[in-house]
Amino acid sequence: LCPVIADSTGFQLLSEHALPALLGGAAIPEQQSDGLPGLFLPLQPDLTTLRLVNPELFFDPQRAALYSNLIRQGARGIGWLLYDFLPWLTPQDFAPGSARLGMHYLRALRDIPQIAHISEQTRNDYERRIMRGRGRSGPVIPLGGDGLAIPRQEFTPARRRYVALGTIEPRKNVAAILEAFAQ
Secondary structure: OOOEEEEOOEEEEEOOOHHHHHOOOOOOOOEOOOOOEOOEEEOOOOOOOOOEEEOOOOOOHHHHHHHHHHHHOOOOOEEEEEOOOHHHHOHHHOOOOHHHHOHHHHHHHOOOOEEEEOOHHHHHHHHHHHOOOOOOOOOEOOOHHHHOOOOOOOOOOOOOOOOOOOOOOHHHOHHHHHHHHHO
8 A cells, every 4th residue: 555645747656754754753854865855756657557546535627637647548446435426416515616616526537447435325426416327336335424333323411422423514513413412
């Protein structure tokens, strides 16, 4: 497993010094002995053996183009983990224009040969609403609240602890959770 980042020149391989430095346990080297920057190395992949997994939603047109270009050049070992399609399917919950800003992601997604989903709902949305029957089915890998082996959270007056997973944003009803426990 080799972590990479995407920048304007392509994908860069993180050097062996990167993870300890990024986690705060080591100094960031200014230069390696070969003169390359201390954290990143150019990635020159063999497209026949390349296995590249994107585990996040992003809105960067250059990054989307990098993935599509690799596939056009013959890479078939590229996979994405799909979280949701909320900016496109519920645009009222996001800043105006959010869906338009992410169209590069959806266009590149059409090219991705291997996909996985975090829920059955995400897979259904992908197959029916995003790809409209032209997509590839992929496995569901439960993450977040679906992946925890805890019982459904119930609110009672005697309860003093709770678990709430998700981002802090209005559509997640964080205010309602806090108000319920404040009472």
